[in-house]
Amino acid sequence: MSAREPLIVQREVKPLDFLAAGETASEFKELLKSLGIPTDICRRASIVTYEAEMNTVIHGGGGVMSLRLEDDAIIIVAEDQGPGIADLEKAMQEGYSTAPDFVREMGFGAGMGLPNIKKYSDKLEIDTRVGEGTTLRAYIFIKGQREE
């Protein structure tokens, strides 16, 4: 189900490369702006991108981030071949984190990643298999403005 919609851009994510995450987020934001997408949506997309990429960086062992476009939605896709999420329900809770200590010492892994992605997107699909990897698809609808 990964390559249905037109691709805007795709970026490879290296494992444990914390600095690059902010860059992808602002690149995606600038791209959406150049397409004439409203700034509020650009910002939400940027936050979702950042959090999803951080998850890929910390847990997924790297992967691929892509920005896709449907008729009425932008889709941020994060794919990795990492360990998968064992307990998705728990992972969606604020403050729950399986990040290793050294990651937390750097100020990341506060257990807000997935909750934030859910908060800033309109639809969220997570396909995860333990030992195989995770594909996250976050939709933000372009029309039908939504209050945060």
Add this chain to the structure above:
Amino acid sequence: MSHGIKINKEACKGCVNCIKTCPTEAMRVIDGKVRIMEERCIGCGECLRSCRHRALSLKENDWDFLSSKRSLAVVVDPALCFQFPWRPYPDVLSQVLRNMGFDPIFKDAALAFDLTALAEARLLDGNSDKRGPMISTYCPAVVRLIQMKFQELIKNLSPVENPLEICIDLWRAKHVKHNVPAALVAPCPARVAMVEDPVGRDASSADYVISVTRMAREILTNSRSVEHLEDSARGSNSRWVRWASLGGETAHIKEFAEKPVRSLTVSGMRNVIDLFQELELGRLKGIDFIEARACNFGCIGGIANVESRFIAHQKLKMLASSAPTDEEKLLLDELYETGIWKLQEEIMPVEQAPLGMDLAKAMEKLEELHSVYAELPHLDCGTCGRPTCRVMAEDIVKGSGSIEDCIFRVRERIAELSEEIHVLSKKLIHTMTPEGENEDKRDM
């Protein structure tokens, strides 16, 4: 939008050094000369720093024209106080300017900066964590950067007018001198742009601009001795002068705030941009006030200063400012109630034109952009007159540029062509004999 920069076309060599330092990619070299895209320039002055040919300077008014005026009020950016061999107390400078025949707006400046700090302190006292930090609007380059690149932060900009504007308003109201023109002494292009094309108000109160460079030079040649002049903390209020250096505004606000202010001060374009990126991602929590300045060290780091920013920073330590007296506080309260400190107009985003009229068209253009970009060498050499290959691709799909502007592409084309010529030269017309072949064979 005005950018406050003057280009000296004779001096410009078209060397592309400046276009690569521009944080908003607002510069191009066309026909051998640099060009600034007004709609993208924030007036930060980074390009002036990188120009070795003195082709870029502040767009100021002519000195002879200004000094020939019968009367001229002068309001100075606090940075001017740090340009001289004497201590940075404003009283000395005020006296020097008066001796030169100007009407210095100094008492009202002191009042206006106090008022701005007070207004910001009150806003912060009433602020809730939900709104996020308040960002200072004192640096015009920072305001423009937010309008252009960080539109989601516009709501965080402090709705308080620039004290350099307020002081002229106060002075005019008090002295009924509506017909006396006022000149602002500016340390950077952004301050010039603030006068030419202000944000948050219809027109600036100042009529003219003089660069700190020019004013400092005139002062230094005109006033040899200032020893008899008062330069101590005993003189009038010098709190406002601290705004010239990073942290000065925050310190001033803290004197008026009732609640503790959790502040962050940041200077230099690179730092400011990084900070705003993190703010937009919602990563910075627990901050009430952000003092951001485009120049390192704050306004004393502005490109038009004469004194070194390091020495200016050291001089700040000579300045002992007293806290506001009860009498001053009463007057400030009164002024606060008049609302003269409020920004008159809402700050609006400056939108960049999208690639296409609608989403489908824009997507088409973006795909085209990606394929053009793929053909470029990705060296960002600047030889095409654009800061990066990416910007080049953008310009091409927007219709202002061709792939032949790229010397690497042209080189490849020449190689292809010469290859073709070579192949052609080997082709024979059927009446000729191929080299090395036997004539006898042909007869058979």
